[in-house]
Amino acid sequence: MNVFEKTENFVMKTYNRFPVVFVKGRGSWLYDDKGKKYLDMLAGIAVCNLGHCHPAVSDAICDQARKLIHVSNLFHIETQAELAELICENSFGEKVFFCNSGAEANEGAIKLARRYGTEKNPEKYEIVAFRQSFHGRTMAAVSVTGQGKYSEGFGPMLTGVKFAEFNNLDSVKEVVSERTAGIIVEPIQGEGGIVPAEEEFLEGLREIADEIDAILIFDEVQTGIGRTGKIFAYQHYGVEPDVMTLAKALGNGVPIGAIVAKGKAADVLKPGLHASTFGGNPLVTRAGVEVMRIVSDEGFLREVERKGEYLRKGLEELRDRFPGVIDYVRGKGLMVGAVCKIPCVDIVKSALEKGLIINCTAGNVLRFVPPLVITEEEIDYGLKILEEVLKEHEG
Ligand SMILES: Cc1ncc(COP(=O)(O)O)c(C=O)c1O
CATH class of the missing domain: 3.40.640.10 (Type I PLP-dependent aspartate aminotransferase-like (Major domain))
Incomplete structure (x- = not known):
């Protein structure tokens, strides 16, 4: 039996899981059992704030x-x-x-x-x-x-x-x-x-x-x-x-x-x-x-604030380009929601296929709670994937 069959047979079905098995994590990145890498902008639902396996x-x-x-x-x-x-x-x-x-x-x-x-x-x-x-x-x-x-x-x-x-x-x-x-x-x-x-x-x-x-x-x-x-x-x-x-x-x-x-x-x-x-x-x-x-380091927290602004600005630019999908952006620091005009489960699924992990909360809010150690380059990488996904969902 593989992991999917074992889960199906032996684990209580309290979760709807995506068909992905992560086997390794470093910083803002996760790697699945086929070697594919994903940018994690969910951090295990706001858990791995210092990134995966912080040394x-x-x-x-x-x-x-x-x-x-x-x-x-x-x-x-x-x-x-x-x-x-x-x-x-x-x-x-x-x-x-x-x-x-x-x-x-x-x-x-x-x-x-x-x-x-x-x-x-x-x-x-x-x-x-x-x-x-x-x-x-x-x-x-x-x-x-x-x-x-x-x-x-x-x-x-x-x-x-x-x-x-x-x-x-x-x-x-x-x-x-x-x-x-x-x-x-x-x-x-x-x-x-x-x-x-x-x-x-x-x-x-x-x-x-x-x-x-x-x-x-x-x-x-x-x-x-x-x-x-x-x-x-x-x-x-x-x-x-x-x-x-x-x-x-x-x-x-x-x-x-x-x-x-x-x-x-x-x-x-x-x-x-x-x-x-x-x-x-x-x-x-x-x-x-x-x-x-x-x-608790002041410098670390200032960086969180700065990167939060950067992510927010990037999402607002996407809202301006895809007004049919994103309505507005809200949040503080690196806890950011993009409120959508449509249910966003499919956006999350397409993003995952393209190597970006985000999730959907309250039905129509894309939630971004990345590791706080994420870099501007990584944020850009995530926004680029999101842009491709939004293009597909625009109509
Ligand atoms: C604000 C808040 N309180 C409590 C909980 C429950 O935490 P746990 O799943 O660790 O029991 C959560 C989980 O998402 C949460 O977001």
Whole structure:
């Protein structure tokens, strides 16, 4: 049996996969089992921010794998403590809890908010979330995800979740109350179509959360770790949350998630209240330390911003040339969406055939989240392929 047959026979069919098998990756490039090379402008869905097999990260992982992989959180772990310190030094954070994924980080953040609320008043357990949001696939995470397709058939959902309109403070005011324990929001909705929050919206959420004494949670699973040109996207706005969730790029490909908290949220989760067997083990946190050291460099982040502008300009030129396909371009740093006038699945397929990896989110948004180490020449290469694809889809 080949890999396709084995997958078909033995792997649960939860994904529609493209018929490609990648066997090697370097920087912004992936190579399939036939030796064909692809420019990766998706980075494993905003995970490999330092590119594939970044030498410093791969060396650290190999070295750590020979020394110590796992011991459990019954003991102190050097690399975990170091990564927590690095995250706090580079953010509003005061304390960090480590887990394994974005959904798990959000699950924990929701538990944290509920615990905070119900210690004040047993009725203070409601969570306010936003339409078109995405927070992951566990029960609490789908419960706060504002897209029905993810929760259909899995009900009942968590009780006490209220949805408001993203970038609409009036709609938030309609659903919050003294019973609200937490508000969870993505600074830029990723799966929802690369939709940045407006500054006044996040400022307003901060004021509302303070008024009703609720925990403000920013889900930075997709926007974090340099993706937008700042280490964390909230740093573009003059607003700090009480809690931020991280995952995806924190390990550049090894599974790690984190809940970062400050002030009233920092000490809610006491011994025995929350845990995760693998959370923050020596292997993944060693990778995380390398990632944070590289990404927190000012020069590196300035480059992300500059290359983001370059990509955006290139996409806007394509929009001007193909106005029947691309409507407009939005995003921050190297998290860019080209909003199309047509469904864009076929564009993604044609691009892949020509050696360019991008994806489609929200049905009609082409998502570009390349490795942050991508060069201008590589961006040009990707835009050239996209141009050829757009020519085919123009009519
Ligand atoms: C904003 C956001 N939150 C949470 C998640 C879920 O993360 P994971 O798939 O690691 O559980 C994602 C994944 O795409 C995401 O984009």
